[in-house]
Amino acid sequence: MALGRPVRFQLLVPPQVASSRVISNPNHQKESNNYMQHTFRALGVSADVEQALADRGIVEPFRIQTLVLPDAIGGRDVLAKSPTGSGKTLAFGIPLVERAPVDGKTPAALVLVPTRELALQVTEDIEPLAAARGIRVATAYGGTPVASQAKRVKGAHILVATPGRLQDLIERRLVSLDGVRTLVLDEADRMLDMGFKPQVERIMRRLPSARQTMLFSATLDGEVGDLAQAYTDAPARFENGREQDVEDGIVLHEFVPVTAEDKVDRLVEMLRADPGLSIVFVRTKRGADRLVQKLTRRDVSAVAMHGDLSQPQRERALERFRSGKVTTLVATDVAARGLDLEAIAHVINFDPPEDDKGYVHRVGRTGRAGASGRGSTLVLPEQQAEVSRVAARLGHGEQFANAGMTVARPKLVYSSRRGRRSKW
Numbered sequence: 162m163a164l165g166r167p168v169r170f171q172l173l174v175p176p177q178v179a180s181s182r183v184i185s186n187p188n189h190q191k192e193s194n195n196y197m198q199h200t201f202r203a204l205g206v207s208a209d210v211e212q213a214l215a216d217r218g219i220v221e222p223f224r225i226q227t228l229v230l231p232d233a234i235g236g237r238d239v240l241a242k243s244p245t246g247s248g249k250t251l252a253f254g255i256p257l258v259e260r261a262p263v264d265g266k267t268p269a270a271l272v273l274v275p276t277r278e279l280a281l282q283v284t285e286d287i288e289p290l291a292a293a294r295g296i297r298v299a300t301a302y303g304g305t306p307v308a309s310q311a312k313r314v315k316g317a318h319i320l321v322a323t324p325g326r327l328q329d330l331i332e333r334r335l336v337s338l339d340g341v342r343t344l345v346l347d348e349a350d351r352m353l354d355m356g357f358k359p360q361v362e363r364i365m366r367r368l369p370s371a372r373q374t375m376l377f378s379a380t381l382d383g384e385v386g387d388l389a390q391a392y393t394d395a396p397a398r399f400e401n402g403r404e405q406d407v408e409d410g411i412v413l414h415e416f417v418p419v420t421a422e423d424k425v426d427r428l429v430e431m432l433r434a435d436p437g438l439s440i441v442f443v444r445t446k447r448g449a450d451r452l453v454q455k456l457t458r459r460d461v462s463a464v465a466m467h468g469d470l471s472q473p474q475r476e477r478a479l480e481r482f483r484s485g486k487v488t489t490l491v492a493t494d495v496a497a498r499g500l501d502l503e504a505i506a507h508v509i510n511f512d513p514p515e516d517d518k519g520y521v522h523r524v525g526r527t528g529r530a531g532a533s534g535r536g537s538t539l540v541l542p543e544q545q546a547e548v549s550r551v552a553a554r555l556g557h558g559e560q561f562a563n564a565g566m567t568v569a570r571p572k573l574v575y576s577s578r579r580g581r582r583s584k585w
């Protein structure tokens with residue numbers, strides 16, 4: 162990495178923890194994790210599905226999967242809290258496929274997700290397993306014509322949907338939920354954050370009450386807890402903390418002082434120094450477009466991802482990025498929500514995040530599934546005080562100071578009654 166100024170890094174997860182999943186001595190694994198079972202078969206997964214997983218290189222269950230699968234396959238209600246990238250999709254996707262009846266009313270299972278990107282991602286993860294058992298999966302999300310979607314939804318055993326579009330389909334009588342025997346709420350916290358509570362509740366009222374309900378979320382507190390309480394029955398509860406999250410790789414955090422004049426050049430240096438996929442976060446949609454233009458002029462190919470793009474445009478941009486044709490994605494926070502992108506080597510905050518949570522969400526997109534990653538924040542002189550507080554609160558104060566910037570004195574953080582933090 163050819164960065165101009167010396168920057169020091171912090172290891173969030175010690176390397177020996179990060180790599181412990183690849184230890185090949187089975188006795189050693191038994192000792193360190195004696196409650197762990199190390200094959201999908203041992204957790205109740207069928208041979209067909211296990212083979213379909215193996216075809217995709219998935220042979221050993223992640224921790225949340227080890228915890229959830231036996232109960233979920235057994236038909237029990239489940240509440241699961243686990244960080245991003247820890248493998249939640251298969252923790253519910255496998256049971257859905259195992260439990261879906263090949264005949265009877267359709268859809269038999271419903272997965273609610275907050276965004277269309279997530280809907281597509283979840284469908285993509287479940288489809289190969291479903292195919293192995295002759296089960297069909299359909300996706301319903303906004304921004305594309307209803308009619309063609311409705312056609313595919315009819316007759317699908319598993320329906321993955323965003324609340325808004327599903328509501329629409331129900332009202333037009335294009336789908337009936339009478340046959341739903343399993344419901345999954347994926348990213349329940351985000352669903353509520355995004356204001357989908359009324360739609361979710363309306364949909365819930367349409368579902369048969371004799372059903373299995375599984376809720377996956379980054380938190381089970383507050384409103385998510387209320388939702389869980391209201392709609393699940395004697396659920397098994399699993400919490401997979403960050404500490405034992407061996408799937409996570411090492412993330413390096415750096416803060417780079419820049420000026421308005423050299424900011425784009427510094428970004429270009431970083432992008433050139435890192436051949437992997439990078440997400441560059443900006444504050445506004447126009448800012449995203451402008452930055453893509455500036456990068457293009459400097460011969461760095463980049464695509465923008467923001468709320469003003471049409472669905473086909475978004476998909477095209479994502480496809481180019483995922484396939485590595487373009488290695489830089491310039492995104493706004495909102496547009497990046499629900500983008501489940503793997504193998505992000507570098508997250509760069511071109512504009513600083515809104516707050517601590519924003520930082521964690523953005524930089525949490527790298528270092529997934531055991532890979533290492535890097536989070537870089539460009540800091541203008543007038544942003545130093547604010548960013549230093551975020552850095553300090555998240556335990557990166559030393560990285561900030563090492564970049565030669567002054568750490569501001571701590572400022573009181575005000576909490577609202579609902580416990581939400583004020584901006585900085």
Ligand code: ADP
Binds near residue numbers: 221250
């Ligand atoms: P989450 O929903 O918890 O954020 P995902 O379900 O999207 O996480 O999984 C993150 C990544 O890990 C995906 O690329 C997924 O294919 C991969 N993955 C999930 N389970 C396994 C496993 N048991 N072995 C290897 N890779 C896995």
Ligand code: MG
Binds near residue numbers: 249250347348
């Ligand atoms: Mg997920």
